[in-house]
Amino acid sequence: MLSHKLCIALIATLITISFNSCQALNCATALAGTNPTACPADVTQCFIQTDAAGTVTRGCLAAGTTCTAPNCLQCNTDNCNANLLCKTCAATDVTCSTTDGKSVGSQMCTAATQQCRTELNADGTVTRGCNEPCATTAAGTCTGCTTDNCNVGFYPANRLQCYQCNSANCNTVAASSLAACPTYQADQKCYTIGANDAAMQRGCNTDAGNKCAGTTPDAACALCGTSGCNNRPYEQVLGNCYSCNDAAGCVGGQTGTAPACPPAPYTQTVNSCYTQQYANGTVQRGCTNELTSGCTAANGCTQCDGDTCNSNQNVFGCLICRSDNYAECRAGDDAVQPCVPNTGDNANICFEGEWDGVVLRGCLANAGPLMTYQCTNKDDNRCTTCNTSGCNKTPFSGASTLSHMGVGMMFGLIFIIKQYL
Template sequence: MWQNCKWILVSLASLMLFSCAVAQTEDFTCVQCNATENCLKNITAIDTTIACSETQTCYTKLNDDNSIDRGCLASTDTCEAPNCVSCTTANCNKNTVCKSCTSEDNAACAQTDASTVGNAICSSADSTCMISVLQNTTERGCVTEDFEKNCTDTKKCKICQGGICNLGIFPTDRRTCFQCTDTETTCANAVTSSSNSSDSSTSLPCLHYVEDDKCYMYGTDETHVTRGCTSDAAEVNKCSTEGDDKCKTCDTSNCNEWGYSMDQSLLCVTCSSANDSQCAWGQLASNATSCEKKILYTQEEKCYTRTNEAGVVTRGCFYDLDEAAQTACTQANNCTTCTNANGCNNVDAQNFTCIRCRSDNYEGCRLNADKIGGEKCTNLVTSELEAKCFTGVWNTNVVIRGCLIDLDERNQFICKDPDNESCKVCSGTNCNIEANGAAYLLISNGLLAAVLLTLWRLK
């Protein structure tokens, strides 16, 4: 580089000013490319250069379509930041380009991969790009010195190298929810964003990043429904007020897909001892069936078991009852509900129990079993034939009491043997309560060794 200097005569006072113009050496070159993918994303792959004139500099320019041009800049051309950057050393126009946005100004910065948002020209080829949710808002751009110092949590900020490398949803586990307002008629129905349906809301990542964010739905009737993220600003978040019974939240992506009214998915055991004597005993959960009525999105699906004053046991779906029966079941001690699993209302309603103890843990098990309350059996008692208790003596003189159904098949057979004095079986609730000192012969055939191990693993 050299300087071309001239003496200039100014005014009648013959004031002499020394003026110098900057020019380049004959071999001064700049990187040249125009709106190609490598020009934007991978400048290191560009090896094309162009020789510039004495008065030109290198430039990197951002076009209206987010593409990049690089080359020689004539002194008569304009190059204004931030959309154009010039430099005066050979091939200096290799500036990195990054996606640049904030979700406060552009929701696409957080809710899309940012491919449609604007680009920014960084200060040099050594610059890196960043994505951040450190302040719960999403930001993308060129890395600054302060940002590099503060980016210590990789879950909330990311630094990358290469042109527009800061694309993509960030963080990758960002909660996604169905989002729409009650002014949109399509909000009544929710579908995934891959659907082409025009009569439904779509799912988007939450605008603000909050760890453990939740989705919500709020409805006042079939056509006025709002869906969103609990991290939404209070002015749009229908669930920002605690305790509103119209608000329902959930904590997996796109879980707020409920209709205002919906079919029940919980299966319940349905029967009545008025026409099925076995209904009062335990039922197989696998026999549970679907419920009939639709419920509101805010209602929790329930099964019930009820015993009326006449001792009739009924089981079924709570919301298949009329409102009066629902109220009665909620208020009564003889009606229980459950929600935890299909067929959860299958438990024995006869309240059959046995004394369950062993004398090496509690000496009173031998002579004072009447002081011990009965306990439910570990296994389900499904009929009167299975409602049996046992009392046995182990060959080390340990007394054991329990439910016959809790023993395996082999040990049940042994205890039922009328000729075996070491184990006795009886029928009825807590029937194995009688004292057992030397009442049973102690035989050393090892009969109950396996029984004890089997029984007390089940308890």
């Protein structure tokens, strides 16, 4: 009796084994495993594979076929290759943060609910891989997506990319040296620093040990805030400026071809030109980086940015008015008007004075001999001069008389006053 029951049990076991061995493995051929494919009897593995272009394929792994991680993954249960394939890398892998993640390996998610995630860690590094959907409170530091290998791209999207090199070959940057900053900060900058064209250094100012970090960077640092901006060589020609210093032709507006400026250091970002007017009315123009004494208002110099920006006629101006036909002239409330270009002792000098209750203002170079004498005579307090554009705007509140003027001087002055009618 016992042997009979044992025989029946053995037969049942053999039938079950035979049934299971004949049942084909089912493998997904698409994401989510809809309409899985029944594999041939000799197939025991499903696969999921990504090629160099990022295209993902799924199916039955034919016997004898090679499937090698990380580009090809295999599993041995029904529809096991139906879940997402995601890029995966840890925060300790610098390429996870400094690249778009396309070159890192992939992992097959273990649950249908998982997504491909990219996360910004507290230290500014990045992690990629399979995980449950991001919390709604993690916006900006966690992003999930639901297609194969979708968790690629620089993260966050505005992560700064800087040229990074430190060698004799760093003066001219190579495209391959452009990389995202290893750690992310919202206000970080790219930097360039160097002693000469054979000793240049570039990177992110958040990199450890660089001289351009913090709130007090080295004076030789050039900082900028857009991706790839730290690409300037040690010296380069930035543009052209008009250059002249002759008394006859340099005062007027400049035309024609302007010469190139000398090479500018990497700390200068745009071409800069200057126009300088001397006390005698002569003008000099050129490139700002040619000046040894700087360009300031104190030395009559103005500078501008851009190619040939110093082309305009150099105009010295004064208030030109008389109070008996323009009441606001007394208070100095009038627009500056250009003086006739001039050179000599009285160039670039304005005057202002009051005679018999009439206030006159103008350009001394355009005045006659009598007015010039009165305005330049230190013992005559009726008229004063000044030598910056628009400087003759002192308000007059009282009236004076001509009682102490000689008749000849009075008629001479009346003749000069007619110029300002």
